[in-house]
Amino acid sequence: MKQLLFYNFQTGDGLKLGANTSFVYENYSLSAGMSFLALDAVLYLALGLYLDQVLPSGFGVPKPWYFCFKCGKRQQILREDMQPLNDDELAGQDPRNFEPVADALKRQEGEDECLKVRGLVKRFGDKAAVNGTSLTMYKGQIFALLGHNGAGKTTTLSMLTGLLKPTAGRAEVFGLDMFSEMAEVRKILGVCPQHDVLFRNLTPEEHLRLFAAFKGSEPGEIDAQVEQMLVDIDLVDQRNQEARTLSGGQKRKLSVAISMIGNSKVVMLDEPTSGMDTTARRRLWDMLKKNKGDKIVILTTHYMDEADILGDRIAIMSEGDVQCTGSSLFLKKRYGAGYNLVIAKQVREPLPEVDKFIMARLPDAIKLQEVSSEITYQLPSESSSKFKQFFTDFDDNLAALRLRSYSVGITTLEEVFLKIGHGEEVERARDEDGMNLKAQGEKLMNVKPEDLELEEYTISRDGDDGCSAALAGFLDQLQHLSTKKLLTQFRDRQILAVEILFPIILLVCMFAFSKAKFASDSPAVALSVFAYPAQGLWHNEEAILQPSISGNDRSFIDAATFL
Numbered sequence: 301m302k303q304l305l306f307y308n309f310q311t312g313d314g315l316k317l318g319a320n321t322s323f324v325y326e327n328y329s330l331s332a333g334m335s336f337l338a339l340d341a342v343l344y345l346a347l348g349l350y351l352d353q354v355l356p357s358g359f360g361v362p363k364p365w366y367f368c369f370k371c372g373k374r375q376q377i378l379r380e381d382m383q384p385l386n387d388d389e390l391a392g393q394d395p396r397n398f399e400p401v402a403d404a405l406k407r408q409e410g411e412d413e414c415l416k417v418r419g420l421v422k423r424f425g426d427k428a429a430v431n432g433t434s435l436t437m438y439k440g441q442i443f444a445l446l447g448h449n450g451a452g453k454t455t456t457l458s459m460l461t462g463l464l465k466p467t468a469g470r471a472e473v474f475g476l477d478m479f480s481e482m483a484e485v486r487k488i489l490g491v492c493p494q495h496d497v498l499f500r501n502l503t504p505e506e507h508l509r510l511f512a513a514f515k516g517s518e519p520g521e522i523d524a525q526v527e528q529m530l531v532d533i534d535l536v537d538q539r540n541q542e543a544r545t546l547s548g549g550q551k552r553k554l555s556v557a558i559s560m561i562g563n564s565k566v567v568m569l570d571e572p573t574s575g576m577d578t579t580a581r582r583r584l585w586d587m588l589k590k591n592k593g594d595k596i597v598i599l600t601t602h603y604m605d606e607a608d609i610l611g612d613r614i615a616i617m618s619e620g621d622v623q624c625t626g627s628s629l630f631l632k633k634r635y636g637a638g639y640n641l642v643i644a645k646q647v648r649e650p651l652p653e654v655d656k657f658i659m660a661r662l663p664d665a666i667k668l669q670e671v672s673s674e675i676t677y678q679l680p681s682e683s684s685s686k687f688k689q690f691f692t693d694f695d696d697n698l699a700a701l702r703l704r705s706y707s708v709g710i711t712t713l714e715e716v717f718l719k720i721g722h723g724e725e726v727e728r729a730r731d732e733d734g735m736n737l738k739a740q741g742e743k744l745m746n747v748k749p750e751d752l753e754l755e756e757y758t759i760s761r762d763g764d765d766g767c768s769a770a771l772a773g774f775l776d777q778l779q780h781l782s783t784k785k786l787l788t789q790f791r792d793r794q795i796l797a798v799e800i801l802f803p804i805i806l807l808v809c810m811f812a813f814s815k816a817k818f819a820s821d822s823p824a825v826a827l828s829v830f831a832y833p834a835q836g837l838w839h840n841e842e843a844i845l846q847p848s849i850s851g852n853d854r855s856f857i858d859a860a861t862f863l
């Protein structure tokens with residue numbers, strides 16, 4: 301800066317292109333300054349890129365500080381040193397809750413064609429959001445991950461997509477370690493996060509083109525892929541609309557399309573159909589089924605019908621761990637109460653002969669309800685060997701028993717979900733609530749009117765009271781807003797550090813420096829205009845103050861400079 305000011309004085313018309321930048325003043329030239337600024341820019345860029353890898357802000361898995369010193373050969377050696385992933389998915393689990401997979405799928409494990417997660421743990425402070433999850437997901441299948449709110453589904457996917465660093469555990473996909481080789485994994489990974497992350501000012505078509513290119517699609521293929529995807533997810537009419545103007549459901553469709561486009565071999569969809577209408581959901585199901593062929597698709601959902609229809613294998617998570625895995629049928633058999641037989645009667649009055657007929661052939665059957673002209677029985681799965689004979693007899697005697705028709709259905713996935721983990725708690729809580737409500741209801745029925753003491757509430761119309769009420773309301777609001785402000789202020793550690801700790805640290809440093817010896821007052825210096833180069837300082841006052849002035853005149857000038 302000093303150099304620039306000086307240069308300004310020197311030439312009289314400022315610094316501009318073509319100026320002599322090699323002019324040296326106090327061992328310092330403008331060209332040297334500019335070179336150092338350029339060097340700074342490169343250094344800061346390199347430092348920024350390095351720190352972004354080692355200390356990622358917000359999301360991301362930090363790399364070791366020495367990551368840039370690892371060459372390809374070294375990485376290869378590390379890869380060979382890596383222990384093979386423990387294949388025991390069922391370690392510490394009840395094997396009855398996990399359906400064994402077919403041999404064709406087992407082969408995929410040997411050929412590294414699947415995604416294996418073993419002992420995955422994520423702790424936030426003392427809380428284990430994911431607690432030793434082990435899963436295997438196969439190519440060509442959709443793996444549905446179910447679980448109550450807070451079960452750990454998003455946290456699991458966040459770790460598998462490199463957004464969160466796992467506390468412990470391993471994961472491999474197509475033979476690549478998902479935590480140390482995430483850069484490679486990202487080339488084949490498509491992600492649809494639970495909350496849409498889109499570029500506000502890009503259109504759906506531009507998004508799809510961009511991500512198809514990122515995923516390595518050939519330039520010639522991109523057009524066709526984008527067109528097909530827009531049709532598949534029904535966004536043709538909105539193709540040129542900016543993302544910020546899309547509706548919630550349309551944004552969701554776009555997020556799913558982004559995850560599926562290109563060469564994504566592993567697709568993770570976190571609640572992809574939340575906020576979509578029924579038609580859009582069904583369209584999306586078709587698209588997923590059509591495209592799952594060479595991909596491993598992992599999907600979390602709260603829609604049981606979606607998991608039932610799409611999930612080739614379904615896992616139910618509870619409290620951060622997987623409770624069971626298998627096909628929809630397996631889970632229904634394992635956790636379901638069997639089959640429901642719903643009979644439609646020809647008459648409304650009770651028909652005890654139907655009960656006798658069923659109990660004689662299926663003694664384990666349980667009569668659930670008889671409402672109007674409909675009776676429902678639960679038939680346990682264990683009785684299934686007797687079903688053939690029973691239904692033959694039943695069909696023959698339908699008219700004689702005065703019945704019109706019947707239907708049989710298996711337990712729904714929803715019932716299975718409610719039975720597992722948190723679901724059981726919900727059921728229990730519901731029952732308890734029901735009992736409590738019943739008890740409360742009975743208590744209230746016995747209360748006499750005279751026992752009720754009702755507080756009196758009055759709304760004053762008096763002017764003074766109204767005024768004081770308004771003031772009280774204002775003070776109340778003020779108090780709550782202040783409390784809210786204090787709470788947010790104290791919970792935001794960064795703001796706390798910048799606003800309170802940082803100034804205190806600066807003040808302490810300032811006092812420490814002022815007391816330090818090296819900062820003690822320097823010897824007094826006599827100020828004089830002649831301490832500066834004459835031609836630079838007096839450039840515009842040549843007529844009055846010439847450097848050639850001597851003797852008494854100099855003392856006059858010195859005195860004038862101080863005035």
Ligand SMILES: Nc1ncnc2c1ncn2[C@@H]1O[C@H](COP(=O)(O)OP(=O)(O)OP(=O)(O)O)[C@@H](O)[C@H]1O
Nearest residue numbers: 424428429447448449450451452453454455456494
């Ligand atoms: N950044 C975080 N800090 C602290 N706790 C967290 C954090 N992220 C998640 N959790 C906790 O981890 C648990 C699992 O959360 P997660 O988001 O994985 O649940 P989920 O199964 O995806 O639920 P949902 O169905 O509601 O999306 C929750 O109890 C949540 O409070």
Ligand SMILES: [Mg+2]
Nearest residue numbers: 453454455494
């Ligand atoms: Mg979630």
